[in-house]
Amino acid sequence: MVNVEHIGIAVKNFGEANALYFKLLGVEPYKTEFVESEAVNTSFFKVGGTKIELLEGTTPDSAISKFIEKRGEGIHHIAFEVEDILAEMERLKSEGFTLLNETPKKGADNKLVCFVHPKSANGVLVELTQEMK
Ligand SMILES: CC[C@@H](C(=O)O)C(=O)SCCNC(=O)CCNC(=O)[C@H](O)C(C)(C)COP(=O)(O)OP(=O)(O)OC[C@H]1O[C@@H](n2cnc3c(N)ncnc32)[C@H](O)[C@@H]1OP(=O)(O)O
Numbered sequence: 001m002v003n004v005e006h007i008g009i010a011v012k013n014f015g016e017a018n019a020l021y022f023k024l025l026g027v028e029p030y031k032t033e034f035v036e037s038e039a040v041n042t043s044f045f046k047v048g049g050t051k052i053e054l055l056e057g058t059t060p061d062s063a064i065s066k067f068i069e070k071r072g073e074g075i076h077h078i079a080f081e082v083e084d085i086l087a088e089m090e091r092l093k094s095e096g097f098t099l100l101n102e103t104p105k106k107g108a109d110n111k112l113v114c115f116v117h118p119k120s121a122n123g124v125l126v127e128l129t130q131e132m133k
């Protein structure tokens with residue numbers, strides 16, 4: 001693992017949350033992106049060497065909508081940057097972690113991503129990210 005790439009925060013109202021994080025961090029999001037495969041709107045704020053990712057579900061069965069329904073708004077996942085996502089997935093599987101996807105999928109902000117089930121990581125949803133070349 002190279003770096004904490006981003007922290008994902010589940011929000012109910014994308015417009016209001018973006019305005020609030022602009023006030024909190026003093027910077028505009030450098031990017032907003034709709035990711036259809038995850039049914040989410042995302043925005044990214046740079047903070048030091050890492051990023052805050054705001055996530056709003058766009059359908060009731062989106063992982064973000066279901067999370068908010070059950071647990072309310074808040075920190076949803078921590079994403080770690082890796083250099084070789086396939087190698088890291090193999091390593092984590094061999095260490096007994098439960099991966100939520102068998103192959104890397106396309107995430108936001110030009111990344112390949114894979115998720116680790118929170119039940120196998122002390123209640124924290126972990127995302128692996130690798131820059132797409
Ligand atoms: C935009 C792309 C990408 C990026 O590039 O950055 C993203 O960040 S996308 C983010 C949204 N996508 C995902 O989260 C995909 C991976 N997530 C999943 O596959 C599911 O959400 C899940 C983690 C498997 C949970 O789904 P499911 O089992 O259907 O929901 P339950 O509500 O039944 O949850 C089971 C169990 O797990 C607890 N849980 C759920 N989400 C989280 C979480 N984010 N952090 C911690 N714990 C979580 C949930 O509370 C349940 O626990 P119990 O109630 O104790 O059983």
Ligand SMILES: [Co+2]
Pocket residue numbers: 006008053077079127
């Ligand atoms: Co993320």
